[in-house]
Amino acid sequence: MRTVEWKNHALHLIDQRILPSRFEVIAYRDYHDVTKAITDMVVRGAPAIGVTAAFGMALAAQQSPAKDRDSLLIDLDHAKEILDEARPTAVNLKWATDRVMKYARGLVLKNVDDIRSSVLAEAQKMADEDVEINIRMAKHGAALIHDGDSVLHHCNTGALAVVDYGTALGVIRMAHEQGKKIHVFVDETRPRLQGARLTAWELKNLNIPFDLIADTAAGHFMQSGKVKSVFVGADRITANGDVANKIGTYQLAVLAKENGIPFYSVAPTSTVDLSLPDGSHIPIEERPMDEVLNLQFNGERVTPEGITARNPAFDVTPNKYVTAIVTENGVVYPPFEEGLRKAVQS
């Protein structure tokens, strides 16, 4: 199934908090629950969050008791405000709710049930587009991976981070499907371990050779010449090409540059926020400290009781460390300002 899928009058999400030990799907029929699912990271990954929020809007339309168009739009506006607050950093969430809202406002329909159906159809269209966009990105990006390469990958950017296929991991998957012999260094991505849990699970299922490494070992493998390129996703890319992405991305980018290794961010143009001039304007979510503190090892809690942690969920990689940004409309090289504008508009 898709990571984000509409069926039987409900939104179905794969519960990513418990993978790979258990595979469970949760059905949602209330957009408030969808908001919470995004906040609690049942679903994560910028593109997956975007499409989930679009279906959240479709649910809000169905939940609304409105009997006329204007009342329904007011209820949708209210739902959008709630959904937009679910997580602050990924721009795809707001991009998706903006698109649904604009679409709903633009409808010439008067019957509220027709509007409800159309909003759902638009969300479904966004889900289908997401898959198609991922394939296009993967084809553009796969040309950057050469036969025999070992590549380093951060967090999870596979099918679980989107509706299906993947962004950065989609590029790696496409290179593999093209018959290139590749190997992936999968970093764990503390604190939530999306690499150790989700990327390892996806690569294993895809039969793509990989080794898991601690986040502390990434620099060593770059320094020792084993890593030929680094691939990451993005949660928001500003007009100048600064990339907000999962915490740990910035340091990988610095290390890649220091070692002469190309560093690629793979993201759909819905991730590009041309309204922000640079990364200093991106809000960085700080998540509960328990995500850092509740680690277990050998069956016992690792950390002493009563201590504190800092837990920023994202960081910003300045554009000078980014070799290229892979979008569904092509690979954008510096200067990013012009290239990103063209990619978004094409």
Added chain:
Amino acid sequence: MRTVEWKNHALHLIDQRILPSRFEVIAYRDYHDVTKAITDMVVRGAPAIGVTAAFGMALAAQQSPAKDRDSLLIDLDHAKEILDEARPTAVNLKWATDRVMKYARGLVLKNVDDIRSSVLAEAQKMADEDVEINIRMAKHGAALIHDGDSVLHHCNTGALAVVDYGTALGVIRMAHEQGKKIHVFVDETRPRLQGARLTAWELKNLNIPFDLIADTAAGHFMQSGKVKSVFVGADRITANGDVANKIGTYQLAVLAKENGIPFYSVAPTSTVDLSLPDGSHIPIEERPMDEVLNLQFNGERVTPEGITARNPAFDVTPNKYVTAIVTENGVVYPPFEEGLRKAVQS
């Protein structure tokens, strides 16, 4: 008690594998068991390993059935070979067994029991010297920390990594004891989590303010200007000032340099290996992959079954990223070649 302590005719080691959830001390009376304790990381930290190996030699002398000086020296030589293989990267181990061996050979005693007693006394002297050396290092290094500073610390270099007090963490502790208001960013240090387990435990007990962070967040806090200096220990420092230390050190050093933050390695001169011209000659231990794979989260194993990992335990930081090396004989600045030679000889 000390981390490494001789009492009641046995070597006592704090079992660092189960801290902080349990505090247990293991008594050793056989040098083969001491060797295994070093390999299994009951005891870790280059200076602690060195003194432990010295006591291992003392145990070997007591275990030896030799009735004459020459036979005892042969048995000691054999024990040294076994102890030296316990872990390959930290040079303090071989430094300590070399010193005991040289000391034993130099003795003019003929009675083997007198030799046994003298070897034990020498090991005890090394333990006492280690504490005194740590205090001297801490005083030299504390001058590098200013009132109000937040400093970043990697792995564990506190009392648990030495006989008592600490190397890099000793410097931080001394600055605190001098009344400076300081704060420490403690990184977890995957895979064995010495930061999350041991450093957090020591700092909590010392009432030094700190926050635990994921290894992925170190770069972000440097980039955002919060980190004023970085302090790490060392497992081997070559003649040119290259520093082998816990995996993850290299990337912290690169990030510090990129952000204009001073990067300090704190280590006794017993860590300096003048026989090696540079870090490319240092053997890097790769430990069992299960250290990466057996992580738990929310009560469940994190990683899928049947996957592989790479687990280098150390990396090498080229001297160009090192601001200074703090030894018991003073702070050594570049060019390190000359300064380290003087520090070792003084």
